[in-house]
Amino acid sequence: MNEMEKKNLTLMTKVRKITESRYFVQILPVVFLLALFAFFTVATDGRIAQLRTVKMLAEQALIVGTVATGAAFIYSTNNVNISMGATTVMTATLAVMVYNATGSVTMMIVFSVLFGVAVMLLSAILSTLLHIKVMFVTIVAMVLFKAIQDVLLNGQSLSVPYEVYSGLSNKGFLYFGFAAFLIFSVVIFNFTRVGRGMKMIGTNRTCAGMTGIEYSPYLTLAFAIAGIGCGIGAIMVIIRSGTIGSTTMTSLNMDVLLAMVLGGMSIFGGSKSFVYSGIIGSLTVCLLNQGLIMINVDVTIIQGIRGLLFLILVATAQQRPKILPAPEG
Amino acid sequence: MKKIIALMLVCVLSVSLVFAGGAEEKTTSGKTWKIGFARILEGETWEQQKTYMESTVGPALNCTFVFSEKIQDANGLRDFLEQCYAAGCDAVFNALTDINAITMAARLCQDWGMYYMSNSSAIATDVAKLEYNLGHLGASPEGSSVAYKKGIEHLLSDGKDHSIYIFSGAAVGGATGTGAASHYYATYGMLEAMQEHYGLKYSKSIDEIINTKTPGEIETGNPNIKIYIYAGFTDIPGAIKSVQTQFQTGPYDIFAAVASYSMFSNAIDAVEKSTGKNIKIIGTAAIEKQTATGFSTLDSTGDSVLSVGVINLTVEGTGWIPAVLVQALNGNSASFKNPDGSVRFFGIEPWVIKSAEEYENIAKLDLSPETYVIGEKELQSIKDGASLEASIRSTGDLETIFRNKLGK
Numbered sequence: 001m002n003e004m005e006k007k008n009l010t011l012m013t014k015v016r017k018i019t020e021s022r023y024f025v026q027i028l029p030v031v032f033l034l035a036l037f038a039f040f041t042v043a044t045d046g047r048i049a050q051l052r053t054v055k056m057l058a059e060q061a062l063i064v065g066t067v068a069t070g071a072a073f074i075y076s077t078n079n080v081n082i083s084m085g086a087t088t089v090m091t092a093t094l095a096v097m098v099y100n101a102t103g104s105v106t107m108m109i110v111f112s113v114l115f116g117v118a119v120m121l122l123s124a125i126l127s128t129l130l131h132i133k134v135m136f137v138t139i140v141a142m143v144l145f146k147a148i149q150d151v152l153l154n155g156q157s158l159s160v161p162y163e164v165y166s167g168l169s170n171k172g173f174l175y176f177g178f179a180a181f182l183i184f185s186v187v188i189f190n191f192t193r194v195g196r197g198m199k200m201i202g203t204n205r206t207c208a209g210m211t212g213i214e215y216s217p218y219l220t221l222a223f224a225i226a227g228i229g230c231g232i233g234a235i236m237v238i239i240r241s242g243t244i245g246s247t248t249m250t251s252l253n254m255d256v257l258l259a260m261v262l263g264g265m266s267i268f269g270g271s272k273s274f275v276y277s278g279i280i281g282s283l284t285v286c287l288l289n290q291g292l293i294m295i296n297v298d299v300t301i302i303q304g305i306r307g308l309l310f311l312i313l314v315a316t317a318q319q320r321p322k323i324l325p326a327p328e329g
Numbered sequence: 330m331k332k333i334i335a336l337m338l339v340c341v342l343s344v345s346l347v348f349a350g351g352a353e354e355k356t357t358s359g360k361t362w363k364i365g366f367a368r369i370l371e372g373e374t375w376e377q378q379k380t381y382m383e384s385t386v387g388p389a390l391n392c393t394f395v396f397s398e399k400i401q402d403a404n405g406l407r408d409f410l411e412q413c414y415a416a417g418c419d420a421v422f423n424a425l426t427d428i429n430a431i432t433m434a435a436r437l438c439q440d441w442g443m444y445y446m447s448n449s450s451a452i453a454t455d456v457a458k459l460e461y462n463l464g465h466l467g468a469s470p471e472g473s474s475v476a477y478k479k480g481i482e483h484l485l486s487d488g489k490d491h492s493i494y495i496f497s498g499a500a501v502g503g504a505t506g507t508g509a510a511s512h513y514y515a516t517y518g519m520l521e522a523m524q525e526h527y528g529l530k531y532s533k534s535i536d537e538i539i540n541t542k543t544p545g546e547i548e549t550g551n552p553n554i555k556i557y558i559y560a561g562f563t564d565i566p567g568a569i570k571s572v573q574t575q576f577q578t579g580p581y582d583i584f585a586a587v588a589s590y591s592m593f594s595n596a597i598d599a600v601e602k603s604t605g606k607n608i609k610i611i612g613t614a615a616i617e618k619q620t621a622t623g624f625s626t627l628d629s630t631g632d633s634v635l636s637v638g639v640i641n642l643t644v645e646g647t648g649w650i651p652a653v654l655v656q657a658l659n660g661n662s663a664s665f666k667n668p669d670g671s672v673r674f675f676g677i678e679p680w681v682i683k684s685a686e687e688y689e690n691i692a693k694l695d696l697s698p699e700t701y702v703i704g705e706k707e708l709q710s711i712k713d714g715a716s717l718e719a720s721i722r723s724t725g726d727l728e729t730i731f732r733n734k735l736g737k
Contacts, residue, residue, distance in 0.1 A: 056414065157402035159402070159429055161429065162428075162433065166433075240404065242403055247404065290411075294417070299412070
């Protein structure tokens with residue numbers, strides 16, 4: 001090995017150390033978001049940086065962000081739930097029905113959160129009891145929930161009166177709902193043994209089991225917390241237009257997945273998982289969507305770009321850290 | 330390393346897209362306005378509408394359009410409005426008639442600085458005073474009453490006794506905002522026409538009759554004249570069954586639908602074949618092949634399938650709104666509002682068509698660029714400050730239009 005090769009090896013080692021650092025993974029999505037914002041600010045002559053645009057982006061991002069923040073708990077255990085969007089929209093459909101039956105906004109919100117949790121618990125129980133991988137359970141759930149939603153809607157749209165959803169919006173439900181859930185999630189994820197346990201399971205399930213961190217209870221808990229996110233997200237979906245139809249938020253499943261990877265969440269979960277990835281990723285997704293439309297890119301091409309970006313990021317994330325042996329499965 | 334490569338790829342992709350994106354269109358004579366159009370039509374009528382907007386309205390008003398997919402509900406409308414804002418639209422034309430959706434859209438357009446007008450027949454009071462909301466233009470509910478009254482008078486003009494079956498759709502509560510206003514007023518016009526023609530004495534007021542949810546025969550005070558009203562828009566199979574039963578067993582010989590008649594035509598044809606009764610049909614229609622066929626095809630009794638069509642021309646609902654939006658963008662929004670700044674409703678009366686020949690003539694007003702009822706001249710006049718009400722009145726006058734447009 002000559003001097004040049006040694007130098008290259010040292011450089012490669014340094015680069016790998018940096019890229020495998022947990023801070024790098026946390027900072028990179030923020031840098032990417034800011035770079036994207038700067039890029040679109042220039043490309044749109046500052047239109048994307050206008051207050052009204054930023055407000056619109058924030059409102060779009062909060063729905064995806066809330067659901068994705070809940071999804072972070074599941075991802076941290078080295079599992080992927082692709083039915084978060086379907087769960088949220090089905091919950092929203094039923095919540096509107098509850099409002100129309102009772103006329104009570106409180107009932108609608110309480111039902112939404114409880115139902116979101118119940119549905120997610122069902123998926124978790126199916127996975128843990130029947131020993132089916134979460135991914136497969138959620139594929140079935142995604143299709144099933146969409147079918148249930150279509151049956152409930154029966155080709156019609158359901159709506160709540162304007163004063164109801166605009167009232168919730170004016171009272172800041174979008175912002176307060178998200179902030180409350182984010183604070184709750186940050187506390188659970190970073191400052192309790194529940195969060196540490198989930199990350200440990202994601203890092204290495206066998207090791208976690210040996211230290212007394214059982215897989216099933218933690219997974220169930222992760223799903224329950226994600227269910228709260230779906231419930232709050234469902235109310236946000238209702239606030240968006242007051243109407244639920246068969247085409248409502250059909251891209252939410254994909255948006256949540258994309259937000260997770262763009263936000264820097266490792267698809268292997270573990271110690272590099274962080275709970276902010278949902279909101280950072282969702283801001284990036286919404287900025288990307290809006291920015292591309294603003295520079296006259298066709299909506300169909302945008303879908304292609306989103307898919308391409310997702311593939312690139314997932315492929316990049318396939319590189320496993322060389323710290324611990326790979327987890328089971 | 331892979332992450333860095335991926336980031337570079339994304340950046341390259343984004344930069345190339347920026348350069349691929351077209352620059353904002355401008356004409357030499359000034360700004361070309363961009364108007365978002367949230368559409369609800371599809372198929373043949375949508376193609377007609379799109380052609381009219383692109384070939385006549387756009388060039389006349391110096392504007393281009395961003396068209397939506399078919400919008401079904403408020404959620405789809407919101408998605409489209411976000412797209413319009415991002416695409417830099419200056420104004421939005423919404424054809425969705427749901428009052429919640431109209432209200433939401435007006436509020437969003439206000440927040441995002443886009444002028445807004447809806448193709449609807451009811452004023453959204455919650456947002457009536459917003460600066461960017463320019464109001465509503467659509468089929469006049471009172472106009473529906475006049476049109477259906479004229480249509481029924483035409484069918485009764487043979488001097489014989491006729492009994493009528495009315496499918497009143499969503500007429501219940503139509504006058505108070507819980508049903509469809511146009512259905513309510515159409516039914517009102519027909520009941521009034523029957524009452525005046527035969528001197529009927531109803532046991533209840535016309536308003537009470539229309540607002541009765543249970544289908545049934547009403548008391549007319551004349552044993553030779555029967556009127557049956559079927560209220561309900563959600564159970565169409567039930568309505569068809571009721572039509573079959575009543576026409577088979579009762580004296581009814583006029584079928585009136587406040588909405589499209591087409592879903593009942595097979596059932597009525599079957600009754601005509603089995604009883605030999607000549608049943609006249611009056612219903613709402615559009616300028617399209619189906620209506621042309623309805624007027625030109627003879628049924629088993631040798632009469633045309635459709636006797637009277639109440640028709641709203643697509644061009645009338647489509648042309649005025651961009652003209653108003655462009656006027657507002659040119660700084661003249663106040664002329665379309667009340668003195669207190671609240672929005673108004675501009676009603677268009679439907680056309681009453683009674684024969685295949687009339688249909689052929691009126692279809693030209695909706696289909697042919699040379700004879701569009703609202704052509705470049707009419708659009709230009711609004712742009713030059715003409716009164717919208719006066720323009721609507723003059724283009725709605727059959728004789729004037731026939732003389733000016735068709736040379737008859």
